[in-house]
Amino acid sequence: MEFSQFINCYTITLTAVLLIFTILITYTIHLKKRIRNLEKKNTEPVTLKEQARNILATDGINTEKPLFKLSYTKIQGHSHKKSNPPIPCQDSGLGGVLQNGFEYIIVSDGAGSSKQSHVASDFCVKRLSHYVDKIDFKELSYSKEFEEEFLKKWNSIAKTLFENTRTDLLKLAESEKIPANDLYCTMLLIIKTDWGFLSANIGDGRSGYSIGKPNALTVPLQTFMAGATFFLIKEGWDNVMRSYVTPIEDPNAIKYFFATTDGCQDFVMDRTQKGPRSGIYDNLLGDEARYDFNVPYEPFFDGLIASLNEVTNDTDRNIRLTRLIEDGIYVLNGEEKELKTLSDPILDDDKTFILFHK
Numbered sequence: 001m002e003f004s005q006f007i008n009c010y011t012i013t014l015t016a017v018l019l020i021f022t023i024l025i026t027y028t029i030h031l032k033k034r035i036r037n038l039e040k041k042n043t044e045p046v047t048l049k050e051q052a053r054n055i056l057a058t059d060g061i062n063t064e065k066p067l068f069k070l071s072y073t074k075i076q077g078h079s080h081k082k083s084n085p086p087i088p089c090q091d092s093g094l095g096g097v098l099q100n101g102f103e104y105i106i107v108s109d110g111a112g113s114s115k116q117s118h119v120a121s122d123f124c125v126k127r128l129s130h131y132v133d134k135i136d137f138k139e140l141s142y143s144k145e146f147e148e149e150f151l152k153k154w155n156s157i158a159k160t161l162f163e164n165t166r167t168d169l170l171k172l173a174e175s176e177k178i179p180a181n182d183l184y185c186t187m188l189l190i191i192k193t194d195w196g197f198l199s200a201n202i203g204d205g206r207s208g209y210s211i212g213k214p215n216a217l218t219v220p221l222q223t224f225m226a227g228a229t230f231f232l233i234k235e236g237w238d239n240v241m242r243s244y245v246t247p248i249e250d251p252n253a254i255k256y257f258f259a260t261t262d263g264c265q266d267f268v269m270d271r272t273q274k275g276p277r278s279g280i281y282d283n284l285l286g287d288e289a290r291y292d293f294n295v296p297y298e299p300f301f302d303g304l305i306a307s308l309n310e311v312t313n314d315t316d317r318n319i320r321l322t323r324l325i326e327d328g329i330y331v332l333n334g335e336e337k338e339l340k341t342l343s344d345p346i347l348d349d350d351k352t353f354i355l356f357h358k
Contacts (some may be wrong), residue, residue, distance in 0.1 A: 068103060068256075068356035070095055071308055073322040075351040077263070090114075090185075091261045091352035092121035094129050100137055103192045104129070105354045107205055109261040111184035111231060120183035123172060124232060128165045128189060135161075142195045142247050151245055158200035158243040162187060166232050173233075184231035190217055190259050192356070196247040197257070202240055203229040206265045208296035209257035211248065214270075215295065218244055219280045220262065222290040242280060256301055256357040263349030264325065267341055270297040305357045307332045325351055 072095055080087035090110030097103055106125045110117025135157065142150055165187070173180050186203025197217055199207065204220035221229050221240060230240045248254060260268055275293030282289055307330060308317045323329040328343025329336055 068358060069308070069317065070103075070314065071317045071321045071355045071357065073318060073325050073351070073353050075263075075322065075326045077348050077350045079348050080350065088118040089350045089352075090118045090121060091263070091350040092118075092125045093259070093261075093352040093354050094125045095259075095354040095356070096129075098133050098135075098191075102137065102194070103257075103356050104132055105188075105190040105207070105257075105259040105356070106132070107188050107259045107261050107352050107354060109186045109203070109205060109263075109350070109352075114184035114231075115182040116178050117182070117184050119172075119178075120169060120185040120233070124165050124169060124185055124187060127168045128161060128187065131161045131164050132189065132191065137193065140193070140198065142193075142245065144247070147245075151243075154198055154245055155243040158189070158198075159238060159241060161189070162200065162202065162232065162241055163238070166237060169233055180233050183233050185233070186229060186261075187232050188218060188259050190257065192251075192254070192257060194251060196245070196251065199244040199246065201242055202232050202237055204262045204265075205260065206262065206269055206294075206296075207257070207259040208269075209246075209248075210255045210296065210298060210301065211250070211253040212255065214298045214301070215246075217246055217257070217259075218242070219278055219291075219294055220265075221281055221285075222292075223285060223288050224290050240281075240284065254358075256305060256355060258296070258301075258353065258355040260353040261349075261351060263351035264353050268296060268300060268353070269293070270295045272297075301357075303330070303332070304355075308357065321353065321355070325353055 072093065074089060074091060074093060076086075076089040080089065090112065091108065092110075093105070093107040095103070095105045106128050108121035108125050110121040114120070140150075140154065140157070169183060170180070172178070173183055186201070186205055188201040188203075188205040188207060189199060190207050191198040197209065199217045201207075201218040201220070204222060205218070206220060207217040208214055209217060219242065221242075223229075230237070258268070270293055273293040273295075275291055275295075277291045278294070279289075279291075304321070304324065307320055307324070310332065311317055311320060320331055323331070324339070324342060328339045328341070330339050
């Protein structure tokens with residue numbers, strides 16, 4: 001072979017080797033980049049909604065159905081702000097998604113005359129949330145055929161949840177040397193299941209849902225004496241607590257559900273009608289028990305949800321909700337207006353309002 005031919009052959013071979021080497025290097029770099037991206041994705045925090053989808057997927061449930069949006073506000077009453085020193089907001093609330101994908105809401109209203117009720121309400125919603133997340137919902141699959149047995153089972157479970165929370169509150173009182181009557185607070189629990197709602201309450205507060213027609217989920221304990229209700233830490237709480245089971249024929253038809261402390265009741269509930277006497281507390285209070293038209297005011301919720309759905313993230317929705325509940329400022333289609341029924345200073349109570357909506 002001549003020298004020139006050897007050089008040409010050598011050059012072609014070297015070029016081919018370099019080309020193969022370049023391809024291998026490029027592929028290796030690309031592969032490492034993909035691995036880093038996957039590792040990064042797997043270590044990023046999972047949002048509440050993603051977490052719920054993941055849980056639903058592992059249970060073999062259709063995850064394509066729309067999940068509810070969650071809006072929340074907690075507002076200190078105007079007179080509490082102006083006090084010297086200021087009185088803390090005595091309400092508290094939590095809303096979220098349980099490990100099995102069911103949504104829940106807990107609200108608690110601390111008594112105005114109880115010195116540490118803000119401590120009690122905050123403590124109790126957290127402890128009750130802890131116990132609710134441990135419920136074995138396999139035992140709570142509703143069947144119309146066995147409804148009476150189911151009602152008793154849920155009442156027993158709800159009573160245990162509240163009792164455990166109360167026991168923890170009593171331990172707190174003992175360890176911190178706080179008198180029990182300084183830790184007065186109500187409790188209200190809502191759980192949305194895949195077949196309807198499980199609810200329980202002690203004291204006042206409001207809750208409800210709509211499937212096109214609004215309905216209540218719980219009944220507040222009220223008397224004809226202003227502000228009179230009952231509190232979790234008091235003796236006899238177990239005779240006052242009420243539990244409720246609300247099956248829904250088509251759970252996908254639920255537009256919204258909510259729970260709120262009594263500071264919001266004058267505008268979230270329908271005041272255009274007088275309600276029937278439900279009688280749920282008659283065995284305790286007799287004629288002293290007071291009942292009203294305990295139904296959510298649908299025009300309020302329709303307008304609120306229209307406003308909230310104009311914004312695309314939780315923070316902006318919560319800001320809109322807070323402005324409405326605290327200052328009566330309603331925003332829709334780029335316009336703001338003041339709603340006097342909400343901004344009226346007579347409505348001076350603390351307010352906690354939690355809403356799941358589509």
